Amino acid sequence: MQAIKIFILSDSVGETAHAVAQAGAAQFGDLDITYQRFPFVRTESLLQTVLAQALKEHAIVYHTFVDRKLSQSVNVFCQAHDLPYNDVMTPTLDLFSGITHRQPVNKPGKMHDLNTNYFDRINAIEFAVTYDDGKNPAGFLDADVVLLGVSRTSKTPLSLYLANRNLKVANLPLVPKAQIPDEIWQVDPKKIFGLTNDPEQLNTIRRERMIQYGLNPDTVYSNTDKIKAELAYADTIFKKIGCLVINVANKSIEETATLITESLGYNEPNR
Amino acid sequence: MQAIKIFILSDSVGETAHAVAQAGAAQFGDLDITYQRFPFVRTESLLQTVLAQALKEHAIVYHTFVDRKLSQSVNVFCQAHDLPYNDVMTPTLDLFSGITHRQPVNKPGKMHDLNTNYFDRINAIEFAVTYDDGKNPAGFLDADVVLLGVSRTSKTPLSLYLANRNLKVANLPLVPKAQIPDEIWQVDPKKIFGLTNDPEQLNTIRRERMIQYGLNPDTVYSNTDKIKAELAYADTIFKKIGCLVINVANKSIEETATLITESLGYNEPNR
Known part of the structure; x- marks a missing residue:
């Protein structure tokens, strides 16, 4: 069976990206998949370390970054090195930007506000x-x-x-x-x-x-x-x-x- | 405050699409959002009923369909009627198709296999x-x-x-x-x-x-x-x-x- 390694990268806990990856994987029968989460990645230097590791392990990259600079970095890196990736956050941020005519607040983990x-x-x-x-x-x-x-x-x-x-x-x-x-x-x-x-x-x-x-x-x-x-x-x-x-x-x-x-x-x- | 209505459509429970919508919304400060879930939508006719309702309420559509015919229907409808939408499932399915050279099994809810x-x-x-x-x-x-x-x-x-x-x-x-x-x-x-x-x-x-x-x-x-x-x-x-x-x-x-x-x-x- 084909061994597949999936890296979940996020500036928060990475739960949403993990769920999306699993939902996709579930539709392809038996696969030998390993998920590895890299939560709280909030600096470009930490991100580059994780991406270098992803390249070394030929990993697939799923990510949710509210910081667009970081998500852009991932996408650029994956395109340059031909790593398959799924940017889960950008489409939903773009959608809300379009509706509200506002910019996102870029606060990781805001989803879990203590309200x-x-x-x-x-x-x-x-x-x-x-x-x-x-x-x-x-x-x-x-x-x-x-x-x-x-x-x-x-x-x-x-x-x-x-x-x-x-x-x-x-x-x-x-x-x-x-x-x-x-x-x-x-x-x-x-x-x-x-x-x-x-x-x-x-x-x-x-x-x-x-x-x-x-x-x-x-x-x-x-x-x-x-x-x-x-x-x-x-x-x-x-x-x-x-x-x-x-x-x-x-x-x-x-x-x-x-x-x-x-x-x-x-x-x-x-x- | 701008009132925003979000419809969550899925042929399963719609949990992943809901999470993605909330993750996006959380980055835009105070919004007056109502989420409405339409789970287990598994036929074109039920889907069309829900979409007609979405149009009537000017809703934003988030969806996860493992059946590509249904997700295509949503996307075509939303484009034709200028409804903002986010197709959460198709990118992850495409990604796994590319890696495995297989087609998805199209079994809704497979994520929740009783293993x-x-x-x-x-x-x-x-x-x-x-x-x-x-x-x-x-x-x-x-x-x-x-x-x-x-x-x-x-x-x-x-x-x-x-x-x-x-x-x-x-x-x-x-x-x-x-x-x-x-x-x-x-x-x-x-x-x-x-x-x-x-x-x-x-x-x-x-x-x-x-x-x-x-x-x-x-x-x-x-x-x-x-x-x-x-x-x-x-x-x-x-x-x-x-x-x-x-x-x-x-x-x-x-x-x-x-x-x-x-x-x-x-x-x-x-x-």
């Missing part, structure tokens, strides 16, 4: 951690989103992903015969989402988890009949509540989260 | 939630990163952000006179990071938190002398451990996280 929305996001993350796993039923009443589902339907990572989009999320595992907290019945069903999965996929995931724990994978936890019974129980609860049900089988956290924000008609506040 | 790294990420998120706030000292021994810091130095969101980059993180709040768990002294100091902050910023953050709670903001919790004593105590612990200390004042979670991954020489696995 109110930023603190709201931190509060939402802490909320998700506090009210994970039905820990405290009071959370259901304050939450923007309540997730219900049997074990291994990605309630926790989904809660945190949504928190990162400024939503306060509480989740509750559904276990047959366990009592559903009264608070659930006081929540607007539009805020509640039932997570389900295919029995086969749950079986595979749960077996893997048992193996990770160094336990026998063939326990009641991964028994397909038991899983089907759990899912059927969850289904009756979802029907009783009248909430939207999402089957997370073969869906990524991002996709499930987007179905939820769409259903809520939720638009993330500006960061 | 081993994906499950590792979910495990890391669950780890961070389980071992948040010093809940169980056993976590310190299994963690890739241990965060120590006084209250309001963003330990929890930082733990989750690093978890999202596949690192297992446990954190411990430092409270003067409280016992430090023995496990901390068994951890490689290179894995430990001490978080500190400026007393003034901590005072502001803590006062705000008290107000949020509907409490008097002028408590011992936000008293500057007490805060200084807490920070001094934390400092002696950091020195005793011999760990790297990061002052999070005016740093975003992303920036602090990047300082940590750089210090570890950590390269995120491919997603």
Whole structure:
């Protein structure tokens, strides 16, 4: 397999350039790719050192520099030495310059301004951690989103992903015969989402988890009949509540989260 | 202030296009921007409906389509109607086509393949939630990163952000006179990071938190002398451990996280 080395250069953390590189790479099947990030590159001399290294390693260069002198330097260097590159920031800066008739402020990392929305996001993350796993039923009443589902339907990572989009999320595992907290019945069903999965996929995931724990994978936890019974129980609860049900089988956290924000008609506040 | 409407179009969730738009916008000071996401646009007819809406609202169009027919449609439409647009996906697809001499697989959302790294990420998120706030000292021994810091130095969101980059993180709040768990002294100091902050910023953050709670903001919790004593105590612990200390004042979670991954020489696995 062709080995590909990608250098991510940025005067901030390089997250956006990394995401764009990964989005491209994902469309080309199995590739042997190594990503290397060079964040906080804010001087021409440091930049030249990194570029010399890129040339030596025949790397592909993805970059986001808010300083146009630095992004120009990268582009000129890559063109001169025939290194493939993607300047992620310049088109979006040009676009906003055109609309606002202003020049960019050239402040790296400005995206992460410590504004109110930023603190709201931190509060939402802490909320998700506090009210994970039905820990405290009071959370259901304050939450923007309540997730219900049997074990291994990605309630926790989904809660945190949504928190990162400024939503306060509480989740509750559904276990047959366990009592559903009264608070659930006081929540607007539009805020509640039932997570389900295919029995086969749950079986595979749960077996893997048992193996990770160094336990026998063939326990009641991964028994397909038991899983089907759990899912059927969850289904009756979802029907009783009248909430939207999402089957997370073969869906990524991002996709499930987007179905939820769409259903809520939720638009993330500006960061 | 000029009102700007940005439409984010994608055949997947639109996260990358949203990030690029925000990175551009952040460089132009105060703007009155509304973002609206249109995820999972996978047919020409749905696309045309959204584009007609964009035209009606004079929106700026950011898009990521792995289907080149759809991205071409957007670009042609925007050019014909003089709508500003940014095609985030095509340059990265062209770049990989050039290197691999292959055509993209045109599978939307492929970025979020449910591979081993994906499950590792979910495990890391669950780890961070389980071992948040010093809940169980056993976590310190299994963690890739241990965060120590006084209250309001963003330990929890930082733990989750690093978890999202596949690192297992446990954190411990430092409270003067409280016992430090023995496990901390068994951890490689290179894995430990001490978080500190400026007393003034901590005072502001803590006062705000008290107000949020509907409490008097002028408590011992936000008293500057007490805060200084807490920070001094934390400092002696950091020195005793011999760990790297990061002052999070005016740093975003992303920036602090990047300082940590750089210090570890950590390269995120491919997603």
